[in-house]
Amino acid sequence: MKKILNLILHPSAFFLGRKGSRPLALANELGGTFEHGRETLQIDPASSLPVAGKYLIYKRGSSQYYAALADGVNYPLGVSPDAPYQSGDFLAVERFGATMGTLLGFSTGAVTIDDLVYSAANGLVGDLTTAGHGTFWVIGRATKTVGTANLEITYIPCFPYQVTQ
Numbered sequence: 001m002k003k004i005l006n007l008i009l010h011p012s013a014f015f016l017g018r019k020g021s022r023p024l025a026l027a028n029e030l031g032g033t034f035e036h037g038r039e040t041l042q043i044d045p046a047s048s049l050p051v052a053g054k055y056l057i058y059k060r061g062s063s064q065y066y067a068a069l070a071d072g073v074n075y076p077l078g079v080s081p082d083a084p085y086q087s088g089d090f091l092a093v094e095r096f097g098a099t100m101g102t103l104l105g106f107s108t109g110a111v112t113i114d115d116l117v118y119s120a121a122n123g124l125v126g127d128l129t130t131a132g133h134g135t136f137w138v139i140g141r142a143t144k145t146v147g148t149a150n151l152e153i154t155y156i157p158c159f160p161y162q163v164t165q
Contacts, residue, residue: 037098039077041067041091043084050085055104055152056123057139058093067093069123076119076137076160079103096139097159103140107153113145117155118163125153128163135164 043049044061047068057070058077070076078099082091094103105125111117112127118136120126128136140155 037095038092039095041065041093043089043091044068045087049087051083054081054083055079057119070119072119072121076139079105096157102143102154103157105153107146107149107151109149111142111146111153113142115142117142133165135162138163
């Protein structure tokens with residue numbers, strides 16, 4: 001019984017063959033698991049608050065635990081259904097490429113159904129065919145047509161990738 005209890009409490013003893021051995025902690029980090037593709041982050045203290053609305057795109061903030069509105073330049077993490085009101089607020093970010101179905105956002109201008117969409121400044125979604133010249137983070141494909149800026153747009157998300165045109 002003592003031997004079985006020792007193997008339960010110290011499983012490494014079985015592999016090392018020593019009585020009373022203790023597990024060895026390794027210097028590594030464990031990645032978090034997000035069952036539904038959502039990650040909870042805190043609004044970056046350097047952000048302008050309150051955030052203008054819901055369903056905006058966020059990027060990584062000044063640390064791995066912070067999120068800030070996407071600027072169209074840095075890697076976009078995903079969309080948040082939350083609108084942080086004050087410093088210290090937490091928000092859920094639905095990660096691109098990890099969520100199923102379509103996502104909602106707000107347009108920078110006219111967007112045509114089936115066109116590629118990109119992460120624009122202020123957390124907005126833009127139509128790549130009307131973006132002009134530059135480098136952009138593609139985040140999906142539009143599933144709706146809108147005629148002007150600041151209208152709700154739905155799109156099928158993908159893992160973000162950069163294009164230069």
